[in-house]
Amino acid sequence: MGHDQEGRRYSRRRMITGIGSLGLGGMFTAGAHATSEPDTYAKADALFAEARTCSLAPSAQQGPYYFETRALRSDLREDREGVRLRLAIKVQDGRTCRPLPGSVVEIWHCDAAGLYSGAEAESRDALSSGGKISISAGEKFTDMRPSDRRRYLRGAQVADGDGIVRFTTVWPGWYPGRTVHVHVMVVVSGDRALCTELMFDEAYNRKVLALPPYQGHDKPRDTFNGNDPIYKEGMLTQVTADGDGYLAVIVLSAGPDS
Numbered sequence: 001m002g003h004d005q006e007g008r009r010y011s012r013r014r015m016i017t018g019i020g021s022l023g024l025g026g027m028f029t030a031g032a033h034a035t036s037e038p039d040t041y042a043k044a045d046a047l048f049a050e051a052r053t054c055s056l057a058p059s060a061q062q063g064p065y066y067f068e069t070r071a072l073r074s075d076l077r078e079d080r081e082g083v084r085l086r087l088a089i090k091v092q093d094g095r096t097c098r099p100l101p102g103s104v105v106e107i108w109h110c111d112a113a114g115l116y117s118g119a120e121a122e123s124r125d126a127l128s129s130g131g132k133i134s135i136s137a138g139e140k141f142t143d144m145r146p147s148d149r150r151r152y153l154r155g156a157q158v159a160d161g162d163g164i165v166r167f168t169t170v171w172p173g174w175y176p177g178r179t180v181h182v183h184v185m186v187v188v189s190g191d192r193a194l195c196t197e198l199m200f201d202e203a204y205n206r207k208v209l210a211l212p213p214y215q216g217h218d219k220p221r222d223t224f225n226g227n228d229p230i231y232k233e234g235m236l237t238q239v240t241a242d243g244d245g246y247l248a249v250i251v252l253s254a255g256p257d258s
Contacts, residue, residue, distance in 0.1 A: 044088045044166075047238040047249035054097040057252040058232040062195045063183050065116040065123065066108065067143050069154045075168045078152040081213045082112040082170030084245030087198070087237075091163045091186055094255030099163025103254075104187040106156040107167060107198075112213045114175035117154055118146035127175055127217075171200075171208045171246065174221055179228035180205050181235075186254050194254040199225060199235045204246065 077084075087107070091100045110116050116123045153172075157165035172180050179199060186194040202225055208214065209221070225231045237248040 043240055043242065043247055044249055047240060047247070048088070048090055048251065050238050054092075054094070054253060055234065056094040056255050057194055057196050058234045059195055060183075060197045060230050060235075062143075062185065063197075065119040065144060066183065066185070067118060067146050069106070069108075069118075069151055069156070071151060071155045072157065073155045074157055074166060076107070076153050076155045077168065077170055080111045080152045080170050082173070083208050083211060084243075085169050085171045086242055086245065086247045087167045087169060087182070088247065088249045089165050089167075089184070089198075090249075090251045091159050091165070091188075092251060092253050094253035097253065099159070099161070100186075100188055100254065101159050101161045101163055103159045103163070103193070104156055105159060105165040106154075106185040106187070107169075107182055108154040109169070109172040109182040110175060111153055112170065112173040113216050114173045117150035117152045118148060119144060120148050120150060122147060123175065171214075173214055174209070174217075174223070176219075177223055177229075179223050179225050179231055180209075181228075181230070184252070186252060188254060194252060196252065197230060197235050198237050198248070198250055199228075199231055200237055200239055200248065202226075204239050208246075 089105055089107075091103050091105060092098060093100055108116070110123065114123060114127050153169055155167065157167065159165050169182075172182055174180050182198040184194070184196050184198060185192060186196075205224075225236075235250075237250045239246055239248045241247075
């Protein structure tokens, strides 16, 4: 397959094969906005080496704004403004530490203003009221029914032979009660093997959120990594500057207990 895979559909019960053969360059440049720096892949390899782990990735509830978009694409930005973020995720078996090629990795997150596509009304209400999403121990969210047709900052990729997927998006914004984060769903052999979140060092968050268009909130941030109810050290990505944006890398080990 070539660059025309953007926007294709996938089913968590029917794995798409052959997409892993798409070159890394193809995965990064697919999409209307995607660009690449010559040393991006060397940076990613170095960060993967630093992030190497065989520990099971910490799991999290899927969150209140998840639904299966089925959009197979690498560039998730659409019309959203913000600091460019390239995100590289390596998925491996938590028991053997071997890559999981062919697994589907889906991500979704809010935009610079704290809004989620498909749930703009719900997330706008939370922002305007200052309300926080309540999280109770053992609570499980179900897939939501989208309330609008927007699908920015949502999408999926199929892992290549090294178990790697790559996305081009924007640095997430924030909303009351949560630190800056990206939701991740890993589907292996048609089953949800891992639901987790990715987070970023607060030094980078402070630097990015001081820039437009992240300054539109009426109130200052109330939640950081240190007081976030979900944050765990294993969710922290390895980040480096990448041209006019950033590259973030993480290794996720999925297993039966994830």
